[in-house]
Amino acid sequence: MMPWFAIPANPSAAHGLGREAAMAVDRARAQVGGLLGWPAAGVVFTSGASESNATVMSRGRWAVTAVEHPSVRLWGAVTLPVDAQGVLSFDALDAAEGVDGVSVMYGNNETGVVQPVQEVIQRARSRGLRVHVDAAQCPGRLDLAELAGADFVTLSSHKIGGPAGVGALCVPRGGDAAPLIRGASQERGWRAGTHNVLGIVGFGAAAEVVAGEPRVSPALRDALEAGLVALGGEVASEGAPRLPQTSCVAFAGVLAPDLVAALDLAGIAASAGSACASGAARPSAVLAAMGFAGSGVRFSLGCGTTEAEVLAVVRAVERCLPALRENG
Amino acid sequence: MRIVCAMSGGVDSSVAAALLHEAGHEVIGVHMKLHESSGSEAGHCCGLDDALDARRVADRLKIPFYVMDLQTAFREAVMNDLVSQYAAGMTPNPCVQCNGVLKFHVLLRRAMSLGAEAIATGHYARTEDGRLFAAADKDKDQSYFLHPVSAEALRKSRFPLGGMTKPEVREHARRFGLVTAEKPESMEVCFIPDDDHARFVREALPELDGAGEIVDEAGKVLGRHDGYFRYTLGQRRGLGLGGGPWFVVAIDAATRRVVVGGEDRLLAHEVEVRGANWFQPAAALRGRELLARVRHRGALAPCTLTADDTHPGHARVRLSAPLRAVTPGQSLVVYDGDEVVFGGLVRRASSAAAPA
Known part of the structure; x- marks a missing residue:
């Protein structure tokens, strides 16, 4: 991160400093994508997990679990109940009607409870529903291979030791961009606005550290x-x-x-x-x-x-x- | 000593915290979140600007600072109480209730749970060994509002501003470099910032909204009103009656009647009080000539005081010089010189002294 404290360069600029900034963001994109083993091209940088969640969920009708973060819960058209341990009910998931997608948190921020996310992805996709997973808590702690098949994954920088105020929405299969912030075509149209270069570079560095370390033991x-x-x-x-x-x-x-x-x-x-x-x-x-x-x-x-x-x-x-x- | 200082975000409590900190105490700032601010959208935080000012002062002093969510207790003990008192035809003072229940009971307990030995507030009053005294600055004195506080709670309370004037407090705030130094005084009840109590009551209890009769003391109908909770004892304006001058002399919630009479009917010689808080044993005060006050900064009237042995918590106050418009729901506080020896809420006042 250090060099970028002193360089106010816009990655979209054509000059040399701009190109350097663009390459720094590009490296960070690969580092964050690498956490999931997903291509860098599907990583959209945002101001944090709440923005990532809103970017996906402000369109369409979603079923959400009752233990989601408020930035997910507020978009839920249908709320899926959980049991006394905080684990969602597959019956309620299978019965959810009138929704286009399901949003489920992989590891809960308050209780730490882990949802059976791979089974949720399979059940939802078999019904043609899109799946969003808030995995902000999980890199370095859970097996992210379990997220295979998800349409959207939310990540957060400060949850893995990076700077606060930056996050990512991972969109492995692309799809129609639905930007909350419109303007120029940064982030492949998913988010307009000059990049937070300093934060993004820090996020990338944290992702690389986490990806290279053994998982945290309980x-x-x-x-x-x-x-x-x-x-x-x-x-x-x-x-x-x-x-x-x-x-x-x-x-x-x-x-x-x-x-x-x-x-x-x-x-x-x-x-x-x-x-x-x-x-x-x-x-x-x-x-x-x-x-x-x-x-x-x-x-x-x-x-x-x-x-x-x-x-x-x-x-x-x-x-x-x-x-x-x-x-x- | 570890002391929790209630920090509203105003200049008084800011200086109270700063002075205790300067004196070497371990001060913990606590902002009590009591209600959603009327100016913010539903679901947003209350009094954010005041909480932020309190936080800035705590940061300036480098003391720990916490916001305690006391909304449920405040709604039950203060807001609901205000509405039910208006519904009963009385004119409540919610700050008194907030002191008695929220600050010097709920907050005190939570301060003790953090290992504090005392709480402090920015009130202008003095306390010593469980006794309560008026502030040195008679214009700012707030002892009147503190009458429900128990002696036990007072022993664990500190009022660092009790010996100061407001200009001195502001001077201290400047000396400490506090952002609240020039903050204007708030005069309204904190959860009714537009000071429109009738609107608040009507929104909380819509069934109260409704016309009734304005009658004289003989029961003759003189006019109509649009909700008795809009009136208070002694009120002259807004009655819309011919003749007169007429004053509100009673509010009868059961019949929804507002009773009017001549000004002489407002003079009270004897007052029945509930929620009595005796700072000294009733027997020790019996027969002594004391001074009663029935409104903040109001006149002091010579009185004698008797406990009502048949109704615990009730008392009778005989005024040797009558006071005007002694209003049910308002506080009656009795002083012996500077010392508060008794306080309670007015149940009813009568113009003619009953036989002894």
Whole structure:
């Protein structure tokens, strides 16, 4: 990324710096496509996963699962229910009427639950439905070969360690571009506007790093959960296949935003529900859709997280709980 | 000491946080998200600009800052209460209810759950050892609005501005370089920014909207009104009656009647109070000459105070000099000098002193 901090070049320009920028974006496109093993030509750079989702879903009628990210859920004409573990129901998928496509999240951002995405793709395609998969959470953590056959895949830069504010919509078979932002013909007509060169180059570099590393192991996540369960925690989607880095834990009588604040004061970053612009945590629609009654705090492990850090988190939660329970 | 400071995004609470931080306390800023702002589209965040100002101040002070979503509690305890009081023919003061329930109960508990020993607010009032006193600046004094706060909660409360004037507070804000230093004062109830309480009540409870009679005290019909919740005790304008001058002297929700009379009928000698909060034992105050106030910055009238032993939480206040338009739903606060010794909500007031 470093050279591009200083070079304000437009990749669409004809001069030398413009050509350099265009080639940098082109390399990033190959790096991001490489994550999926898909051709670079099908990668459309966007401002992030929400824009990628909206680009696909603002056209047509979609069935979406009840645990999608808000930027997907809001476009759903039909909502597919999930079970108590947060896994979607094939019966509801097969019964969905009056839709052109299905959108399903591969790994959930709140609970980490993994949907049986390859089977969804096959069932949907057998009915002639298009399939969109939000896989923002998944590179480096899940087998992306499971996405074979999808029509659209959403990826996000900062979820894999790249800069925030850039994402991609992967369109392996092309199709009619339906740009949200119109103007010139950047991104093969899928998105007008000068490229965020700095962000895109960073996204590409992060993609290459993630693609070259072994997949994250769930061992530390399991150690964290064992420690938190011993303190009385209840893990959402505990019995389902999950992302190896995400854990959503509730403690009876404790409000998740208060535990998040108490942990923040102890120097630990966790989250609750989905944040709104003012910073207030809202009750989680994802947990509500699974009938999970607790107020869940989300712990996310990074590739650099150590066992000592996991133990420190468990000890910090243990220190915070008495005051939280007493005043809950 | 770890202290949670309620930060509205205004200058007062900003300076309260800054002063405590300067004094060496571990201050945690909390913005209470109480309602959706009327100016924003449905589903958007409330008071975003105020929350952002509070966040900017916290960032300036380098203190932790959190937004707490208290909308459900606020709707139940304050907004619904406002509507039901208007429906009962009273004129509520939602800020009093918000202090008693939201700030000094719900927020206090959540502050304790974060390991804080106290909460702080930008109120102009003073407190010491569970006792409540008027602020040094008598023009800004807000002790009147704090009467439902328990002594236990006051022991865990700090009012850093209690000894200051507003110009001094603004001077501190400039000294600290706070973005809120020149922010104008808000005078309206926070969730009714256009100050049109009748519109708010009508939208919340449309069945209240409807005509009724305006009658004199003998029951003679003098005119019509278009919703009794639009009237308040002592109101003279907007009655549209001939003769007079007429004043609203009572609102009867059961019959939807607004009762009018001459101004002399507004003078109250005895007031029945509910929701009584005794800062000192009733027995210790019995028979003593104290001072009653029935509106913010209103006149102080000599009074005596008696607990109503048959109705817990009720009390009788006898005014030796009558007060005008003592309005059901408003607060009656009793002072002993600067100290608040009693507070409650007016149930009803009578013009003739009952026999002792």
